[in-house]
Amino acid sequence: MKLYDSKLQSLVDFVPLTQGKVGIYVCGPTVQSAPHVGHLRSAVAFDIIAKWLEIGHGYEVKLVRNVTDIDDKILVNATALGKDWRELASTVEAGFNEVYEALGASVAHKPHATEHIQGMISLIERLIERGHAYQADSASANVFFDTASFAGYGELTRQKLENMEGEAIGGGRRAAHDFALWKSAKAGEPETASWDSPWGRGRPGWHIECSAMTLSELGETFDIHGGGLDLRFPHHENELAQSSAAGFGFTKHWMHNGLVTVSGQKMSKSLGNGVSVEELFELGTPAAIRYWLASAHYRSSLDYSPSSLTEAVTAVARISNFVRRAGEVATSSPIELPQEFQDAMNADFNVPVALGVLHDTVRVGNTALDAADKDSVATALSQVVRMSAVLGLDLTSNEKVATAETIDLIEGLIADRNQARADKDYARADLVRAELTAMGVTIEDQAGKTVWMWSN
């Protein structure tokens, strides 16, 4: 299979470093405020990538997504809210975990920055020993990475130092692009937000966290490092510099997901065009949201609009309706995935094409249903279920989940309506139907019976 390596800027054959095993590290959120749609896109993209490597290739995948739980913004936001920063971080993280869970994009490995302070300190010491980092001056605990000492600096994003804008020299920083590895504790910051180090009390810079956590979780060398396109510079460039300068092989491949846009512009807090997760969940089921997030190739930008989400709701309903109807006459069994689907996924995880195959299969299955061709229905059903599993689409979200009383009520109304229809009292039948609709119930008159489901 091939994947697009965003450092090499080309499609490459993917071969795990260790046979049968794949290590993936994806940059997770800084838990400073509630998640937005962009976080979900990244999570779903890499979840599908991991699932395909597991289901499609049988690899044992270790997917790591870190949590940055100490950072300037967390401290600033906590102060503004009058909260302990640790409380804010854990509350926000719980919110992230909730939506990841809802979308089926949870990960088993979630290292926290605050749990890896010692690893970061060791790594910084190693960089100083090797001549790639320096302490600002004896009076400050600031430690910077010395970009001039590392010839490969800029190779991830193909930029030259002289062309880049940089930060003002100060605080012991020798060059505009030298970046902080360790930041001296500042007056007024909570005591709990700093740690002892050989250079004095302080806290880690952002980039060193990920280098330390990849080392701890995946070792000196691993297969894939991922994250949003906006993290390429400076974050990933700096991570690469740190880990390489420390003498580690680091990641074999880089993968970056495209950003979510609104009217063509990047969704971000600073632009104030962020779409909240709540808004998304009001418009669609988790399966529909996942479908929408996956409907554009992971490297393309994905433009948000309410109508694009309702389209996804309809599309998912088409798939789940087939599964529901087919399930009445056939059972799903483990089966080979359609070749076109496998080909699409093997071509740099081309999910839009894979979704096309899924819909094609649904159409084949529906045709078979109409023709009462049970064998073909069973095959299509099995394939659809399997493809949906790879894509992580939970098709059961509008299944009948209700209390016994509610079910009795609904079934009673349906019986009333059918009695009215039998009596040719259509006015009353329509009235009952309107009542069901108001309850959020959609009914479907099939040959000889009426089935119901929750409306989308």
Next chain:
RNA sequence: GGUGGAGUGGCUGAGCGGCCCAAAGCAGCAGCCUGCAAAGCUGUAAAACCACGGGUUCAAAUCCCGUCUCCACCUCCA
């Protein structure tokens, strides 16, 4: 200034030298079903001169050159 990416039907969105008079979905239309709608299914007309102008090739949406427009990154960001 530097580094990447994008411009395909009414909309979303694939394709990246011949299988493309361009996948799939949504919307539209028709048929089936229905008491009628809705829902569901099936089929399907029209609709894309593939941003624009050149070029290469037997053959280009796909390669090359130029132009225009848009986006991202170079500060924190998934």
